[in-house]
Amino acid sequence: MDRFFKLKEHGTNVRTEIMAGITTFMTMAYILAVNPNILSAFKSGATGLDWTSVFLATALAAGVVTICMGLFVNFPVALAPGMGLNAYFATVILTSNGAITAPIALTAVFVSGIIFVILTVTKVRQMLLVAVPDSLKHAITVGIGLFITIIGVKNSEILTVSLDTTTDIKAGFTPLPSYASVFGLGSMHNPNVQIALIGLILIAIFMVIRLKGAILFGILATTVIAYFMGYVDLGVLTAKETTWVPDFSKLNFAHFDFVGMLNAGIITVILTFTFVELFDTFGTLVGTANRAGIMKNREEGNKRVGKAMFVDALGVSGGALVGTSTVTAYVESSAGIAEGGRTGLTAVTTGVLFLLALFLAPIAALIPGSATAAALIIVGLLMMQSVKEIDFQDMVVAIPAFLTIVMMPFTYNIANGISFGIVSYVILATLGNLFGKNGRNVHWLMWVLAILVVLRFALIGGE
Structure with a gap:
C-alpha cells in the first residue's frame, strides 16, 4: 500500500488514510437516503423511478467511481450523485407534463457525461473555467443552494404553494398568473412539518458542536423520534421491496431512450447538466487539492486534477448507466482531508463503505421524506457560504x-x-x-x- 499510494511521500500512513476515508463517508452518507427520495419524488414514484432502484444506483455509482478515483488518480476525493443536479433532474421530469420521462432524463445525463469526456480530453473544459468569471461561479453555487432549500421547505410542507385557498400544488411549481400565486407557511400541526423542524434543529445542533457526520446523524435521530411519534413503519425492514441482500434485477441499467430524447428537444437540459457540473467539479477538485497540499507542486497538481476530471467525466455517464443523476466530486471530502487524508487510499476506503451500504437498503427506506428535507435545507446553507466570495x-x-x-x-x-x-x-x-x-x-x-x-x-x- 505504501508503494502503490505513495503514503510516506505524502506524509501519511494506512491508519490515517482509513480513518480519513471513514470520516468522508460519514459526512456524505446522507446521500444514500436523500437521493432516492428526491429521484423517486419522495417515494411516490411520480418521476417514474423506483426508490429501491435509485438507492442501489446511488450506492453502486458512488462506490465504484470513488474507488476508481483512488486507484487511478491517487486523489483523496469521493464522488456521488450531486445535490442540486438531482433536484433539477426530478424537477425536469415532474414539470414536463409527461414530455420528458425518466429514461429520457437519464439519457440526457449520459450524453452530458460524454460531452465532459470530450471537453476534458481536448482541454476545452479548462478553457471554459478561465472564461467564466469567479463571481458567476460562486453565484451558481449559491443559487443552487437556494434551489435545494426551496425544494426542502416545499417537500416538507413548511412552505405551501396554492392556486387558491383550497388547492395545493404538490408535484412542483406550476406556472401561475402573478395574482393567483399564494405562498404561505405550512401548519405546525402537520406531522411532516413537525418532523422536518425537528430534523432541522437536530442537524443544526450537531453542526454547532462539530459532530462529524452531523447531517447523517441528524437524519437518523429524526427518524427515531418520528418512529416514537408513530410516523415510521418498521414493516419496511421485512418488505420484499427493500431486501437486505441487493436485488440488482431492480437496477435501471442502461435505462435510456435516445429517440425520445431527440423528440423531446432537451438540448437545454443537457447543457444545464454540463454547465453546472463543469464549475461544481472544478471548484471541488481544486479546493480539496489545495487543502491536501497536492497543489504545492503546481505542475504535478494540475496533472492530477486533470486525471481527476477525466474520472469524474466517466462517472457522470457511469452513474446514468446504472440509473441515477449526475455523479460529481463532493466537497464533503474536505472532512476526510482535515483528518489527514492525502492519498487515494482515503477515497478507496470511502468507496468500499458505499458498496457495503448496498446491504442497508431497508434502514435507508425507513427514513421519512421530511427528515431528508431537513438535510436539504442545511445543504442549502452550506452552499450559501460562497456568497461571501462575491x-x-x-x-x-x-x-x-x-x-x-x-x-x-x-x-x-x-x-x-x-x-x-x-x-x-x-x-x-x-x-x-x-x-x-x-x-x-x-x-x-x-x-x-x-x-x-x-x-x-x-x-x-x-x-
Whole structure:
C-alpha cells in the first residue's frame, strides 16, 4: 500500500488514510437516503423511478467511481450523485407534463457525461473555467443552494404553494398568473412539518458542536423520534421491496431512450447538466487539492486534477448507466482531508463503505421524506457560504451574480439563473469597457455562451 499510494511521500500512513476515508463517508452518507427520495419524488414514484432502484444506483455509482478515483488518480476525493443536479433532474421530469420521462432524463445525463469526456480530453473544459468569471461561479453555487432549500421547505410542507385557498400544488411549481400565486407557511400541526423542524434543529445542533457526520446523524435521530411519534413503519425492514441482500434485477441499467430524447428537444437540459457540473467539479477538485497540499507542486497538481476530471467525466455517464443523476466530486471530502487524508487510499476506503451500504437498503427506506428535507435545507446553507466570495460593491459583477442567484429558486430552474447571469455579465462588462468605468475583459467564449442563451430563449422559450 505504501508503494502503490505513495503514503510516506505524502506524509501519511494506512491508519490515517482509513480513518480519513471513514470520516468522508460519514459526512456524505446522507446521500444514500436523500437521493432516492428526491429521484423517486419522495417515494411516490411520480418521476417514474423506483426508490429501491435509485438507492442501489446511488450506492453502486458512488462506490465504484470513488474507488476508481483512488486507484487511478491517487486523489483523496469521493464522488456521488450531486445535490442540486438531482433536484433539477426530478424537477425536469415532474414539470414536463409527461414530455420528458425518466429514461429520457437519464439519457440526457449520459450524453452530458460524454460531452465532459470530450471537453476534458481536448482541454476545452479548462478553457471554459478561465472564461467564466469567479463571481458567476460562486453565484451558481449559491443559487443552487437556494434551489435545494426551496425544494426542502416545499417537500416538507413548511412552505405551501396554492392556486387558491383550497388547492395545493404538490408535484412542483406550476406556472401561475402573478395574482393567483399564494405562498404561505405550512401548519405546525402537520406531522411532516413537525418532523422536518425537528430534523432541522437536530442537524443544526450537531453542526454547532462539530459532530462529524452531523447531517447523517441528524437524519437518523429524526427518524427515531418520528418512529416514537408513530410516523415510521418498521414493516419496511421485512418488505420484499427493500431486501437486505441487493436485488440488482431492480437496477435501471442502461435505462435510456435516445429517440425520445431527440423528440423531446432537451438540448437545454443537457447543457444545464454540463454547465453546472463543469464549475461544481472544478471548484471541488481544486479546493480539496489545495487543502491536501497536492497543489504545492503546481505542475504535478494540475496533472492530477486533470486525471481527476477525466474520472469524474466517466462517472457522470457511469452513474446514468446504472440509473441515477449526475455523479460529481463532493466537497464533503474536505472532512476526510482535515483528518489527514492525502492519498487515494482515503477515497478507496470511502468507496468500499458505499458498496457495503448496498446491504442497508431497508434502514435507508425507513427514513421519512421530511427528515431528508431537513438535510436539504442545511445543504442549502452550506452552499450559501460562497456568497461571501462575491463583491457586491462592484455592480458589474454584483448584478449578474444577483440575477444568477435569485432566478434559480424564483423561476424554479437552474438553467434560467445561469442564463440571466451570463447575458447580463457580458452586457454590463462590455458597457463598462466602452465607457471606461468598472470594465472587465470579456472572454470570447462568454460571447458564445451569451449568444447560445439568447437563441435558447428566442427559439424554445423559457420553459
